[in-house]
Amino acid sequence: xxxxxxxxxxxxxxxxxxxxxxxxxxxxxxxxxxxxxxxxxxxxxxxxxxxxxxxxxxxxxxxxxxxxxxxxxxxxxxxxxxxxxxxxxxxxxxxxxxxxxxxxxxxxxxxxxxxxxxxxxxxxxxxxxxxxxxxxxxxxxxxxxxxxxxxxxxxxxxxxxxxxxxxxxxxxxxxxxxxxxxxxxxxxxxxxxxxxxxxxxxxxxxxxxxxxxxxxxxxxxxxxxxxxxxxxxxxxxxxxxxxxxxxxxxxxxxxxxxxxxxxxxxxxxxxxxxxxxxxxxxxxxxxxxxxxxxxxxxxxxxxxxxxxxxxxxxxxxxxxxxxxxxxxxx
Numbered sequence: 001x002x003x004x005x006x007x008x009x010x011x012x013x014x015x016x017x018x019x020x021x022x023x024x025x026x027x028x029x030x031x032x033x034x035x036x037x038x039x040x041x042x043x044x045x046x047x048x049x050x051x052x053x054x055x056x057x058x059x060x061x062x063x064x065x066x067x068x069x070x071x072x073x074x075x076x077x078x079x080x081x082x083x084x085x086x087x088x089x090x091x092x093x094x095x096x097x098x099x100x101x102x103x104x105x106x107x108x109x110x111x112x113x114x115x116x117x118x119x120x121x122x123x124x125x126x127x128x129x130x131x132x133x134x135x136x137x138x139x140x141x142x143x144x145x146x147x148x149x150x151x152x153x154x155x156x157x158x159x160x161x162x163x164x165x166x167x168x169x170x171x172x173x174x175x176x177x178x179x180x181x182x183x184x185x186x187x188x189x190x191x192x193x194x195x196x197x198x199x200x201x202x203x204x205x206x207x208x209x210x211x212x213x214x215x216x217x218x219x220x221x222x223x224x225x226x227x228x229x230x231x232x233x234x235x236x237x238x239x240x241x242x243x244x245x246x247x248x249x250x251x252x253x254x255x256x257x258x259x260x261x262x263x264x265x266x267x268x269x270x271x272x273x274x275x276x277x278x279x280x281x282x283x284x285x286x287x288x289x290x291x292x293x294x295x296x297x298x299x300x301x302x303x304x305x306x307x308x309x310x311x312x313x314x315x316x317x318x319x320x321x322x323x324x325x326x327x328x329x330x
Contacts, residue, residue, distance in 0.1 A: 002034040002053075004092035005312055009039040010062045010079035011099030013298045016040065019098070020047040022305030027053035030313065036092055038083040057082060063099040073103040074110040084111045087291050094292035094312045096283065098300050104293075105143050105286060112291040117328040120144050121288035122155050122227070123295065125234060126167070126311065129218035136215065137163055137222045138177075139287060142231035149193035152176060152224045154328070156197065158287050159222035160204040161327035166318045169221050175210035177225035177233065185209060189226075212236070283308035292321060 009019035016039055023035045024047070034053045037044050040060035048054055061078040074081055080099040087095040088111050097104055105121070114121060122140035129136060137159045144151060156174050163172035176194055178186040183194060186209070197206045210220055212233050225233065252262045283296040283304075292315050296308045315321075 003032060003316055004034045004036060005309065006036045006038065006083045006086045006092040006095040007309075008079045008083040008095070008097035008099060009037050009044065010060070011097050011296075011298060012300060016043045017047050018300060018302045019305050020044050022302045022309060023054060024048055024051065025302070025306060026309045027051065033313070035309075036083075036086060038079045038086070057086070063103050065100045065103075070102055070106040071110075074107040076103075076107075080104060081107050081111070084108055084293070087293070088112060093316050094294060096294045096296060096305075096308055096312060098296035098298050100298075101142065101295060104295055108286055108289055108291075108293045112289045112293060115288055115290050115324060115328060118154055118158075118288040120147070120151050120154075121286050122151075122158075123230075124155075124159065124162070124285040124287045125283075127215070127234070127237065129216045131218040134218040135167060136218065136220055137167075138215075138230055138234060139222075139224055139285075140227040140230050141225075141234050141284060142227045143286070144227040147189060147226045149189045149196060152189065152193040152226075153196060154288070155224045156193075156204070156206075156222060157202070157327045158324055159224060160202075161323045162285075162287070162320060163221045165323040166314050166320050167221075168318075171205060172221040173205045173207050173219070174222040174224070175207045175220035177212060177215075177223050177229055178209035180211065181209045183208075193224075283311060287324070290321075292316065 007019060007023055009016040012019055020037065023037060027033055027035055034055065036055045036057055038057045038059055041056045041058040044056055059079040059082040063078040063080045080097050083095050083097060084107055086092055109121060121143060123143045124137055124139035125141060126135050127138055139155050139159055160172050160174055163169045176190060178190050194209060207220055210223060215223060252258045283294045286293040286295060292312060294308055294312055296305060
């Protein structure tokens with residue numbers, strides 16, 4: 001029986017091309033999967049010939065980017081909501097969209113609903129580190145600006161379950177993002193969550209607070225944060241990698257000797273760039289929902305969408321959703 005992924009291709013800032021091409025590439029190398037493309041069928045068919053692994057659901061309406069009326073976002077007639085409703089009706093095992101983050105979050109909570117014992121779903125990304133094949137989870141990344149210690153503890157449990165069952169980390173280590181490592185640092189919810197996790201008998205190893213400058217060292221496997229600091233941290237990490245790449249290129253071009261040395265080092269530079277390229281992950285989870293709901297960047301290219309689809313494949317084949325439920329029950 002085919003495993004189906006529902007893919008809203010209308011949310012990309014640059015049109016449907018990248019999403020459709022990624023879907024075709026994915027099913028070509030994963031014959032046990034089918035993808036339901038939700039969007040403008042005339043646009044989709046420009047990049048996709050008939051394929052028994054690809055199904056098209058016509059809905060050409062793009063979600064409006066707006067922070068208004070989030071409570072009614074799920075009532076709008078658009079491709080994003082159509083995709084979420086297909087997941088709700090068990091027409092697929094996961095849903096992917098690059099539409100407006102706020103409305104995607106609001107609609108998914110209303111349509112898919114939360115897992116039992118989850119107060120607030122969170123945005124979660126898988127982030128590469130300087131260690132080969134080592135990644136860490138960062139959550140929340142913008143879904144919740146006002147939080148309490150209960151949210152941090154719930155996200156720690158969800159992150160642990162994902163790290164262990166999807167990323168196959170043997171004994172995931174959990175930390176809370178803070179401005180320092182001392183117990184008195186941070187807001188009251190940082191301090192309370194820190195104390196509870198230190199005294200708890202949960203199955204994961206808790207490391208205490210971690211500062212953002214150590215994240216890429218790969219010390220922690222799961223890092224929980226409020227949505228404000230988590231989002232700033234994520235964008236700062238992405239921006240630092242991109243800016244460093246530009247700086248390196250500018251310095252190499254200064255003279256012929258540097259260019260010659262760079263020629264012999266090009267494979268090293270290529271390896272570093274590939275290791276830290278966020279497109280290999282391609283998307284963030286809305287974790288804490290009763291379904292696999294994935295959010296891609298609004299400017300995703302084909303490589304980024306492939307990263308997102310491969311992430312969904314990992315989640316489906318590791319039975320991630322059931323593991324989340326078990327973790328919360330425990």
